[in-house]
Amino acid sequence: MSVNVGILGGTGAVGQRFIQLLDGHPEFELTTITASDASAGKAYREAAKWRIDSPIPEYVGDIEVRATDPSDVPDDVDLLFSSLPSGVAADVEPKFTEAGYVVSSNSSNSRMADDVPLVIPEVNADHLNLIEVQRDERGWDGALVKNPNCSTITMVPTLAALDNFGLERVHVSTLQAVSGAGYDGVTSMEIIDNVIPHIGGEEDKMVTEPKKLLGSFDGSEIVQHDVDVAASCNRVPTLDGHLENVWAETAEEITKASAEAAFAEATTLDLPSAPDPLIEVFEDPDRPQPRLDRTIGDGMQIAVGGVQETPAGIQYNCLAHNTIRGAAGASVLNGELLVEDGWV
Amino acid sequence: MSVNVGILGGTGAVGQRFIQLLDGHPEFELTTITASDASAGKAYREAAKWRIDSPIPEYVGDIEVRATDPSDVPDDVDLLFSSLPSGVAADVEPKFTEAGYVVSSNSSNSRMADDVPLVIPEVNADHLNLIEVQRDERGWDGALVKNPNCSTITMVPTLAALDNFGLERVHVSTLQAVSGAGYDGVTSMEIIDNVIPHIGGEEDKMVTEPKKLLGSFDGSEIVQHDVDVAASCNRVPTLDGHLENVWAETAEEITKASAEAAFAEATTLDLPSAPDPLIEVFEDPDRPQPRLDRTIGDGMQIAVGGVQETPAGIQYNCLAHNTIRGAAGASVLNGELLVEDGWV
Amino acid sequence: MSVNVGILGGTGAVGQRFIQLLDGHPEFELTTITASDASAGKAYREAAKWRIDSPIPEYVGDIEVRATDPSDVPDDVDLLFSSLPSGVAADVEPKFTEAGYVVSSNSSNSRMADDVPLVIPEVNADHLNLIEVQRDERGWDGALVKNPNCSTITMVPTLAALDNFGLERVHVSTLQAVSGAGYDGVTSMEIIDNVIPHIGGEEDKMVTEPKKLLGSFDGSEIVQHDVDVAASCNRVPTLDGHLENVWAETAEEITKASAEAAFAEATTLDLPSAPDPLIEVFEDPDRPQPRLDRTIGDGMQIAVGGVQETPAGIQYNCLAHNTIRGAAGASVLNGELLVEDGWV
């Protein structure tokens, strides 16, 4: 089986990751890349300033970039990945879904909309069924599915594993890599020998998105989980890999052993990009570290370490590659689930 | 008034900070520096590899380094600052106190000993009265006073300010600078493009030391505070300045406004190295930042920002210069208090 | 004596350095700051995002920013410092000189123009006399004087010192700090764990500017020096301080001793911002280092080390603070010379 796929906004940092992840993908064939009107008509290698440390796949370099408009995308494309700036995406993604395309989007717009599935396949695959509601309400032939923010994705699979104990409250401190802000997002003058203890909008995403992700679909809507999350988000001088310190409080008593067992037994899926196990637990207390561990499971695994009991619950660190598991890889995995479940 | 002071272990990184802080001090005159036997007899400028970005004060360069032994220290030295490695300090500091010297020590040994005052002047100056107990029990003429660990000092003044609301539980995530581990403590291969989510022994210090610091002296012993602290300590690629994300839960309701007022009104002291105010509150949510704010109040102030209410209490960031307020400056301030209160 | 001065383009990174250097200046009183029309009318503290690690001087924060136009600048301003983007400066600086203002500019436009003095006071103070030619040709009442590029300034004082030996050829490799590109000039994604071996336009400036600076003014024009410079410019992950490896070949034989003597004896001037000595020679082969030595002489001194003889001549390293001696401080020093020589 081969599914023709395209990328909306393929010249930026996340777009380049999509290309890297789709190169040699067993199910997807990348045929189409869109970008701004200024790039349309150019060969991809001319349109993009390639910044990944492996070369542009030859056939991708030759692809002629198209305008980001349904009329410019071939009909035989079955699935679109979106890494558009959220402002653009809010305007453009509905045009594609209206035109019948299924869009698996990493852009932050509409993530919390009532009829848009926000999905991490190993956590809440059944939320895809919200697509029925979406199509009813919007009259779309296509579908719009979102993956959460990179800092949320790093933590939520671990919270899902602990929810057997009745998750009630979470404090989380993030140490986020500069690539999370995009190629030009953090200047060197800001971050060399420094930490920035604030990332605009990020803390709010970490408070709201987990409630939806951990919620349940009752056939007509997502009933949100009532976990209280308080987040403190920091930018640190690392290139890739978000590290997070988590304190979780649960209704039932939780021990280091029971937490580690829950992490180790977290659901895995039989999808091409799904890692097995989902969560790798480190015993060495100084792991995981961003530079050493961000690429485990080809950047799709969640690394956990430093599990300890505290007076109020459990404390641990988790790490994921923010532009793979946290962005492009998340959308690709959602795409694989959409195909598996018959939505594409 | 001028007090002759000496430094035990004056060639290392903290020793050099002591020299910098004592240069031009209004009350203290540095006359004596000790180091290992290998350095004894050399001029200081030959014995130390000076690594601070201001030059060695001329008169300090000429000081002849002495052995770290009471017999080698002049009798007219009234106060000794100690930055010895803790293993050495455990052995040597009692020899000096037995010989009648008052020692204000930054070394980590004996901090939690029942009869050793662990002091931050603005927080628990009255704990100095424990010296009476110490002298009774040990038969010393001198005295041994400790300041807490650098990561503890950064946070405890803010906790003390919140204790009016009945402090019950604290979660704290630290982003600590490499200088906290000493000049050779963190290799570049470990920390460039990386974070290390564990600092050996540090989390335990942050759990235990605040209970003693926030405790009360009942005339014979320190009654520990019952606050529960859970800490997650990270080393990040910054040179100086420990930044900490704190969540505090209190018995009484606490708001952003009441917390900020409590911080702004924290006790200040009339001592040469005591900053006024003790705590500087920033309104800009992306401050304080280590590189921009670590030297406020000559490195003795605590910077606070990002104050927010959470479902369980209050969340904020605090920052202090780890080798000034968190080490050498802390000992100097304790020395000033010892003089003020008549112990020297 | 007090001279009223203003800054054209005072909200950017170099503009902020101007403010820092002018605060407390013995001769200059900062009364006027201009910026883009969007900022005009605002208090400086509202108009600028202050990024220096010392606070905005109180009186500067209150200054009302003006438009960058002669009609908006008070007549009692005697001297203007310019840190405008070069494209803007090319258009605006002539309007101010025509209106009678003396402009000491750090902007890169017009540096190589035949009738514009390009000056490092300790090297070629007499080139200021070119102002007569400039006024004749352009019909200006004011004057336009430039300082060279930051990488050029670091090296040229050392070349001037060696010119007694008949300077013929120079190879220079630069290791330049990110601040040289402006606050937003180098993204963190480009430079963490990396070096960029190219800085657009920089190599050319290092080839051409020294010929003019080391040239002689014959009463009507600058006769350029015939030294051949070949430069290789690298951006490295340092915040401030350009370090340069230099190989110099001279007509006469040169030794380590004679070179070091020439450096130590380089001309100094009796101006408020002029360091004495101009060049500090380090014997320790691993100095100067950017972080340790960039602020010697308040950032105005040139640090030299690693002097060695080679088969073809002499080899050494030099370092200067790129935004002080290499930018704002250079313009201020030129301003002081302009006053001293009666042009203001």
Place this chain on the structure above:
Amino acid sequence: MSVNVGILGGTGAVGQRFIQLLDGHPEFELTTITASDASAGKAYREAAKWRIDSPIPEYVGDIEVRATDPSDVPDDVDLLFSSLPSGVAADVEPKFTEAGYVVSSNSSNSRMADDVPLVIPEVNADHLNLIEVQRDERGWDGALVKNPNCSTITMVPTLAALDNFGLERVHVSTLQAVSGAGYDGVTSMEIIDNVIPHIGGEEDKMVTEPKKLLGSFDGSEIVQHDVDVAASCNRVPTLDGHLENVWAETAEEITKASAEAAFAEATTLDLPSAPDPLIEVFEDPDRPQPRLDRTIGDGMQIAVGGVQETPAGIQYNCLAHNTIRGAAGASVLNGELLVEDGWV
């Protein structure tokens, strides 16, 4: 064909690279690892603190580490790679060669000895014939072959390519990664926001080793090349990859085009670890960059860019991975040549 190989000193940073490079090698089977007596007898995974970002190969983790003594190494090992500290190597390597082992060594001792081949296979493979002289003089059954220092290897293949034009003089400035000093070689306090313009002994190696490498073997000795090299060596905050700025002066005229052609046509070899082409020439002036380009050709290729004509000759930048092409990979490639030429 399969050759049993061992590593002398296999637990350190270069030892770990040897293991990584030998894993899956088409000709070599790693059977033996030696280390200090303290490690002997332990499983490799217990003896080494593994710091590479790919896991220890399973079979290597199980290898029982042996003492670094010929009596403890099995007789069926045909080839030994050495990454011993040079002080140890000077003592131990001769014991192995005397016992009949062929040793391909990365250690810096004896590189300039008259009867020890110093080899980069693509540059001076015929120098291996010096082994005959070595065996005659020392009475060894085995052989000792060295690869040059990491900073030398990066540059010499490019110099060899230019020697058709009659290489006379070279100025080279290096920007070297911290890994070149070993895992603990550069502390973070030294190098964050800094450059160190001196690496002990390094400049001398870059002056002397090229003369031997570019020399010719006349049947009894190496006749050294008379090129004059002057080097300035800098440590910069990069993890891997030495970047070098080179100025080369030749007897015959050289142009950008002829230099680039010479680089592109440099000799390649048909050995498993030999890259093809040897030298990759970049047209984009801001390449090669350490982080983006250090792994081209699996870390064995030399990257060249920024080729420009200068008044005195040619200027360019070159880059190689210092612990692969510059250390472990260099020894492995020498081992492959030793096998190909029948010395093993």
